[in-house]
Amino acid sequence: MKVLVIGGGGREHAIVWKLAQSSQKPTLYCAPGNPGIAQLATCVNIGGEEVSALADFAEQEGIDLTVVGPEAPLLAGIVDHFEERGLKVFGPKKAAAMVEGSKAFAKALMEQANVPTARYADFTDLEAARSYVREQGAPIVIKADGLAAGKGVVVAMTLEEAESALDMMMKDKAFGDSGSKVVIEEFLTGQEATVMAFVDGDTVRLMVPAQDHKPAYDGDKGPNTGGMGTYSPVPVVDEALLTRVEAEVIRPVIDHLKAEGTPYKGVLYAGLMLTEQGPKVIEFNARFGDPETQVVLPRLETDLLTVFQSVADGRLADLELRWSDQAAVCVILAAGGYPADYRKGDVITGLDTAGDDSIIFHAGTKTTDAGTVTNGGRVLGVTGFGTDLKAAQAAAYRAVEQVKFEGMHYRTDIAEKAFRQ
Structure with a gap:
């Protein structure tokens, strides 16, 4: 059994580390990998977005399953390309991965599927965005519409901060084209939590929850980062809340995408704010979170390779996941x-x-x-x-x-x- 993992970060190291424990004893490859991954897998010097080159390698090497770690290859259509070439791959197709590729797309999807989330508006015109922010007042949340490596969100506590964020994204192009459209959301209060799920188009299997720490400094101070640490379990997320998240957040999205002709397969990540009205979605990601994966996968007792195969083959309904109390x-x-x-x-x-x-x-x-x-x-x-x-x-x-x-x-x-x- 040969498995290729795409990516080279901490999330991919955690995935490879867990796959190395599989009873199926797979031969592991990682593209491009990193020095830690190199102790467990053969690293291949091909970038994650070199879709054709990766497919060529998978064909030549006889790879049985490819697992896509980061979001960029998913939004470059790697899953579509691999499937067109008859290669088995774990992850959502490009159309489904747009839940992460465009925050405006995700917000519209939540509206259509009746998923609880913050009130919002989206803009491509800087002056119109400025005017909306002044009308709404602060605190308020400004988000670059496209991918920004986890850094395209500013929680503005004052109008000055909000307008400065708009300038940074829309005028100064700090995130390139990702900031040519912005999503402006109401400020929600409560604790944040991450709930990820394995999905095979129909069946949903939730993972244990985690809590990320986005701000750079102690006490949640400083600018947002891609994540400065995580923990699991999360005491505020009990079984009753998880049941509610599956019913009100994950399931409606999966059903809606399937009805639209873009079934979702892979990992769906829901970033939640636990408000007094209940859980509300802050963001969706189309893959494992980083650094959430580094605390969630160590708690998985079911063979991860078996889970990946079940998702890729549409057989997730046959599998119950076991999790450690650790x-x-x-x-x-x-x-x-x-x-x-x-x-x-x-x-x-x-x-x-x-x-x-x-x-x-x-x-x-x-x-x-x-x-x-x-x-x-x-x-x-x-x-x-x-x-x-x-x-x-x-x-x-x-x-x-x-x-x-x-x-x-x-x-x-x-x-x-x-x-x-």
Whole structure:
């Protein structure tokens, strides 16, 4: 059994790490991979959006299943291309992946499917957007419509911040074409939670919930990032709430897309705000979250490869997922300056110090003559395990203390919200 994983970040390291534990003993490949993944799989020097080259490799190597990690290849139509060539692949087709590719598309879909979400309007004209923001007042949320690596959202607490965000996205093109349209939403209050689901077009199997920490600094201060840490389980998300999320959020979207002729297969990610009125969707993603995957997959007891095969073959109804009661906490170690301009090329030490109760997932690293060096904004994800969140948090931070690189920055309060509930 040969499996190819597309991507080279922390999420893909977690996927490869879990696949390496499969009882099917697959031969693993990853394109392009990273130094951590290279310890578990053969890394192939092909970029995630080189769709034809990846399909050529899958054909030549006799790959039995390809798993797509990041969003960009999905929105480049990799699943459509692979299926046209008779190659088995895990992930949604381009039309279904638009739930992440366009926030305006996702909001319209939620409206049509009656999924609870924040009130919104979308704009391609800067002056019209300015006028709407002034009319609505602050706090207010400004989002670039397209992909922006998790950074295209500004929670503006003042009108000045909101107008500055509009200028950054629409005038200064900070996110390129992704900001040529913006979605402006009402500000919601409550705790955030992530619920991901495996979906095969018909059947839904929820994963255990996680909570991400987007702001760069302790106490949820500073600019939004791609995620500075996660934990699972999430005390505020109980079984009753999960049942409600499946019925009110996941199921309506899946049914609507199927009725539209674009059935959804893969992972559907729902980013939720738990408001006083109940869960409301902040965003959908068309793939595993990063860094949520680094705490969710370690808790999966069912063979991940079997899950992927069941989704790809439309047989998910035959499978019940088993999850561990173990807790997991992931702390992201970021490069100095992230999420703005950040350092690269700093030597990392302590990568082999993780104990039995922790693992270090590589996200933005590179191998050089000097050793393993930093090569991205989010460099490493250190996940600790324990019988409860306190133990998992302690394990994660013990492992963090062993890792060093110039300018290393991380939050010291990951999972603290769980203890305040």
